[in-house]
Amino acid sequence: MTKGLRTWLGALIGLILTVPLTALFYAAYRREGLPFLPFNLFDWATRHLPGKVLAFGIGAMVHTIGWLHLGDTATTAKLAEQMMAVVGFVIAGMVVGAVFFAAVRPLQRSTILLSGLVVGAVLGIAAVLASRSAEFAPAGNAAGSALWILLALIVWGLLLGLAYRRTVADGREETARFGAAGRSDRRRFVLELSGAAAAISIVGSILGKGPGKGQEAQGEANRLPEAAWSESHTLPNARAAVKPVPGTRAEFTPLAQHYRIDINTTPPEVPEVSWRLQWSGLLEKPLVWTLDDIRSRPAMDQFITLSCISNEIGGDLIGTTRWTGASLKQLLPELGLLPNATHLKIKSADGFYEVVALDTIRGDDRVMLAYAWDGLPLAAKHGFPLRIYIPDRYGMKQPKWIESIEAMDHWEPGFWVSRGWDREARMRATSAIDAIATDMMIGQPGGDRRVPIGGFAHAGVRGISKVEVQVDGGPWQAAELRTPLSGQTWVMWRYDWPLQKGKHSFTVRCFEGDGTPQITAEASPEPSGATGLYTRSAMF
Numbered sequence: 001m002t003k004g005l006r007t008w009l010g011a012l013i014g015l016i017l018t019v020p021l022t023a024l025f026y027a028a029y030r031r032e033g034l035p036f037l038p039f040n041l042f043d044w045a046t047r048h049l050p051g052k053v054l055a056f057g058i059g060a061m062v063h064t065i066g067w068l069h070l071g072d073t074a075t076t077a078k079l080a081e082q083m084m085a086v087v088g089f090v091i092a093g094m095v096v097g098a099v100f101f102a103a104v105r106p107l108q109r110s111t112i113l114l115s116g117l118v119v120g121a122v123l124g125i126a127a128v129l130a131s132r133s134a135e136f137a138p139a140g141n142a143a144g145s146a147l148w149i150l151l152a153l154i155v156w157g158l159l160l161g162l163a164y165r166r167t168v169a170d171g172r173e174e175t176a177r178f179g180a181a182g183r184s185d186r187r188r189f190v191l192e193l194s195g196a197a198a199a200i201s202i203v204g205s206i207l208g209k210g211p212g213k214g215q216e217a218q219g220e221a222n223r224l225p226e227a228a229w230s231e232s233h234t235l236p237n238a239r240a241a242v243k244p245v246p247g248t249r250a251e252f253t254p255l256a257q258h259y260r261i262d263i264n265t266t267p268p269e270v271p272e273v274s275w276r277l278q279w280s281g282l283l284e285k286p287l288v289w290t291l292d293d294i295r296s297r298p299a300m301d302q303f304i305t306l307s308c309i310s311n312e313i314g315g316d317l318i319g320t321t322r323w324t325g326a327s328l329k330q331l332l333p334e335l336g337l338l339p340n341a342t343h344l345k346i347k348s349a350d351g352f353y354e355v356v357a358l359d360t361i362r363g364d365d366r367v368m369l370a371y372a373w374d375g376l377p378l379a380a381k382h383g384f385p386l387r388i389y390i391p392d393r394y395g396m397k398q399p400k401w402i403e404s405i406e407a408m409d410h411w412e413p414g415f416w417v418s419r420g421w422d423r424e425a426r427m428r429a430t431s432a433i434d435a436i437a438t439d440m441m442i443g444q445p446g447g448d449r450r451v452p453i454g455g456f457a458h459a460g461v462r463g464i465s466k467v468e469v470q471v472d473g474g475p476w477q478a479a480e481l482r483t484p485l486s487g488q489t490w491v492m493w494r495y496d497w498p499l500q501k502g503k504h505s506f507t508v509r510c511f512e513g514d515g516t517p518q519i520t521a522e523a524s525p526e527p528s529g530a531t532g533l534y535t536r537s538a539m540f
């Protein structure tokens, strides 16, 4: 067999062996809560790939999802990441198979199985280490998880060696001795191996589908003790005169619809019982707080619009809910900060981190350690048990799943800042048209007919003083502004446009509280947040 043919055969065997391996990892993950190696390796890569590569990947993904109208960006992106993780894992298995078949010399029959064993063990150890470093669930069963990964990959390596022996080494002798009979024996082996692999893959997938421990653990963290605040309360601006145009995104985002963005294929599961907030660094002495310690401090509720810096103009990586927490400024006196402390480094269970200046905290009561959204404990994917709110900054500056806070005497770049994104990440003023309600026209046919046009405008906590709509490049017309939920949320606007037949294009722009106009020059989200005007056309 030529080396080229061996390489291809190796890739095929790699595929045949890695698909059932993936299915078994999946079944063990769902039923026993053991690590799903493809996700952990993907998360590990996310933390180690160069920032440029990540930014390109994120940008391409967000853009493609929006462009193809694939649905809600955050959910679709997570799903795409999970698919990439699985496909990448299988491809890696094929590459290892190809290299193994190309590199091992057919003559060394006796050492082939040993080579497979060594390859499996080396990969296994590397996988355990990488998986560990991306594993944020507290290592309840760290030894068991490590053993499972190691054993699975050793068996995988042994099977690779066995397959090599049966298809290349034995085949060599048999082809020499029996000619075509040897080749057909090889073919039969590959077919049988494929059949076994398919059977294992199917059984693994079925096992993984059923309910199991992994799922239970997740269900537990997500099980919420009470009803959401919004179910039994009216919003503070319920009686505002200006009503949003039907079809405009919800002013108060239902929790289930709030976007989720983070560096994890699956959110860290942090059990409250063992969780502690560890304070360290330039303090008189280190402190350890429980969640109840924080919940027992005076609580504050704030309606907040949070946006991801990767959000495109008019995109859906932005949402508004009611946050509850403790003002960090009020907590400062309890910390015993040393006089030379200037910054706090906030570290999360998933390895994410950001640095915030003490001056920012001292200058703004609204900076808070938040533990509830819409009256409920934070959902696992939104940072349970604790996250921070820093007004006016994009989400990338605001860690979820906070575990420790270190007082320092200098600034340091955070996770995304050290990967090339904006140091300040101040939210850009932005506005978008969500609805052109042709089916909700005001007035009678033949009379003065108006088409309700509506959307939102947002400029961090700087407020919105004016929104204007331009039709077909004509003069800018003032829209009506709805009283916002708070000074930290977006502002819903509407403009009832006097209908004209034909196709028309509509553009919106906003002005910040102090009159600063929204930046009109188009810029992509990377590195400082998207700018540019939103335009949409419609036929009447």
Ligand SMILES: Nc1nc2c(c(=O)[nH]1)N[C@H]1C(S)=C(S)[C@@H](COP(=O)(O)O)O[C@H]1N2
Pocket: 258, 259, 260, 261, 262, 263, 264, 306, 307, 308, 309, 348, 349, 350, 352, 353, 381, 382, 383, 394, 395, 396, 397, 398, 399, 400, 401, 402
């Ligand atoms: N620990 C941690 N916190 C994080 C992130 C992360 O990856 N890990 N992502 C940040 C980013 S980029 C955004 S946009 C917000 C999103 O918060 P949400 O998912 O609750 O909407 O979380 C921020 N906090």
Ligand SMILES: [Mo]
Pocket: 261, 307, 308, 309, 310, 395, 396
């Ligand atoms: Mo983000």
